[in-house]
Amino acid sequence: MRLFHTSDWHLGQNLHGQERDFEHACFLEWLLRQLALHSPDVLLIAGDIFDTVNPPVKAQERLYDFIVSAHEQQPGLTIVMIAGNHDSGSRIELPAPLMRRLRTHALGRVLWLDDGQLDSERLLLPLPDASGAIAGWCLALPFLRPAEVTGPQLGDDYLKGIAQVHEWLIAAANAKRQPGQALVAVSHAHMAGGSVSEDSERSLIIGNAEALPASLFGPSISYVALGHLHKPQKVNGEERIRYSGSPIPLSFSEIGYQHQILDIQLDGETLVSVEPRLIPRAVNLQRLGPAPLAEILLQLAELPDIDLLAEEQRQPWLEVRVxxxxxxxxxxxxxxxxxxxxxxxxxxxxxxxxxxxxxxxxDSAAQLVELDQLSPQDLFSRAWLDSYGSEVDEQTLKDFAQLLQEVQHEEEQP
Structure with missing residues (x-):
């Protein structure tokens, strides 16, 4: 079985007020060509499909046009996509009955049965190979909000609730699969040891214990397709637990590495290979400075002049630091x-x-910080320091995190 692992598309994203639709269109066209060229059995999209819980119409059209085009091009392709922390789980699932006709599974949230047990069946998806035989099972683990994994059955510990859902779903998958069938998890989470990109990754929770341990995915899981962190990376050096990263640089802090999708080959339960497929950058992000103003002006003067025959929408985005x-x-x-x-x-x-x-x-250099550089957590911490003259304590930060998650959950309801 062959899989493509992608994540963090962030359709509808703006870069300091400038829309990125052209870059996303170029990526999706490239991805369609890769699907046609390599014919994977499965395409995994590991969350943060949209940049906001209420994405613009154009961003939604991009997603659904891509799904239809991929199905028309490759009718046997199975697509699995989950909601990330930027997504509305309800919105991701809204067209699910229609998308199933296109062999696309959209999972945005976990549900609980009347007896308090996890509804594992809806999160376990068969993965057919080219012959139509079930070669594996996908464990779809969308971003889990506090309201979904805390309460009378699970207690009030958010991270413990997340771990419990993972454990129950993995146990159900191990009980369901037949010998030789691979288990593939797709999850949107922050794993311990992951490298974070500045400016563009919203924290999932607040506190020192933000990240999940890689040990949560035991050896029965052949491959773990992660989303949330924008830089491609292995987790704790494990070949089978990976972030594919975002397809385009979502901030100027992400310009120093090549963006990619991952091409995964499985032979039964055995992971054979993971091969990066580098994504061409449709528009470069360019940073000048920090340097004195006179030096910056000289550097600006040396930039290339406009080529009237070139496409304006391919001109680099520029950040100047003075x-x-x-x-x-x-x-x-x-x-x-x-x-x-x-x-x-x-x-x-x-x-x-x-x-x-x-x-x-x-420090001898005090930096002007713009509001769009600060997360809600940063703003809260600064306001607390200004009001009380001391750093905010960890418990208060956790309480603020809980409140923030509840507000974001209310915002995402359609």
Whole structure:
């Protein structure tokens, strides 16, 4: 059996106010070509399909047009997609009855039976090979919100509830499968030891014990397709437990590595190979600085001029980071003037000020931080420090995390 592992598409994402639809369209066209070329049996999409719980219509059209095109091109392809923490589980599941006709399974949430047991059947999906025989079972584990995994049956410990759901589903899968059938888990979670990308990954929870242990996926699981972390990586060096990463760089912190999908080969229960397939970058992200303004202006002058025959939508996104000794009221005007006729699209200017601003004990460079760089947790911690003059304690952070999750859950209801 052959699988493609992808995740974190973030359809509908904006980069500092600039939409990324062209880049997502290029990725999906490339993915269709890869499906036609290599004919995998299964395509896994491990969450964060959309960037927000209420994605724009164009983003939803991209997803469903892709699913229809993939099915028309390869009628035997099975697609499994789960909701991530950016997604609305209800929205992901809404068209599920229709998508099943296209051999696509959409799982957004876990459900519980009347007797308090996990409804494992809906989360265990058969994976046919090219001959039509069931070569394996997929354990679909969407992002689990606190309301779904805490309560009278599970207690109030969020992480313990997540672990319990995993354990129950794996036990059900082991009981269901026949000899020679592989178990493949697809999960949206933060695993311990994973490398996080700055600026673009929303924390799942708050506290020191945020991550799940890789030991949760025992040796009976042939492959674990993870989503949430945007950088491709193995978990604790294990070949079979991996993040495929996002298909495009979702922030300027993600420009230093090649984005990819993963091509997985299984022979029965045995993992044979995992091969990265590098995704061409439709639009580059370019960063200048941090450097003094005079140096930045010289670098801007050296950028290539606009080619009238080239597509404007392929021009790089540009972030400029300027180091200043004092405020420059006309900073944006100077930067924009220097970019006249240049083949880049400016999306952000960040300023860093030299000097400690009179505060003792701090670094010599105080950085201006924009609101879109701060998570809700960062803002809460700063507000607490300003109000009470001390760092917020861990229990209060956990209480805030619980409240934040409840608000996000309410927002996602259609």
């Amino acid at each position: 180091r200043l000794d004092e405020p420059q009221p006309d900073l944006r005007q100077q930067v924009e003037s220097a970019l006249q006729g240049k083949a880049v699209r400016l999306v952000r200017i960040a300023a860093e000020y030299a000097g400690n601003g009179g505060r003792e004990g701090e």
